[in-house]
Structure formats: C-alpha cells, structure tokens
Amino acid sequence: MKRWLLPALLLLNLVLAAWNFGVFTRWGWGPDDGREPELLEQQVRPDAIRIRPLEPASAAASESLPAASAAATAASEASGAASSP
Helix, strand or coil, X not given: CHHHHHHHHHHHHHHXXXXXXXXXXXXXXXXXXXXXXXXXXXXXXXXXXXXCCCCCHHHHHHHHHHHHHHHHHHHHHHHHHHHCC
C-alpha cells in the first residue's frame, strides 16, 4: 500500500502545480486569479483620481490636538452645566 502512495502523491503534486501555473486554462480549468476586469469598465472618470503624498505624522497630530482638546473642554463644560441644579 505504501509503495503506490508516494508516486500518487507526487503525481497529484505535479498536477496541482500545473493547474496553478495555468496549464489547463485553455480548457477552462484554470485557477481564479482574482482579477475583475468588469470593474475597470464600470469606473466613472478614473483619470480624476489624484494620489497625494501623506503629511508627516507630527504635523497631522499637532493639527488634531487643539481640536480634540477644545472638544474635550466643551464636553466637560456641558456635562458640568447639565449636572448643576
């Protein structure tokens, strides 16, 4: 039983590798490559997309801190006013 197991597994491995490399795609047995070309056709104005570099993390953090502290101050004042009789 063990004598035919190794050649069978080797053959199965070779067939799987051939399938993975797309040898059988001409007969419709190829792997799913994950591409969706129909989505490219459905795009509306793909040339309008602009990719800009990210801002440095320190500049983004310094801009968000005053807004966050102002919001926290306003929230604490509102909760203090609501709890006062």
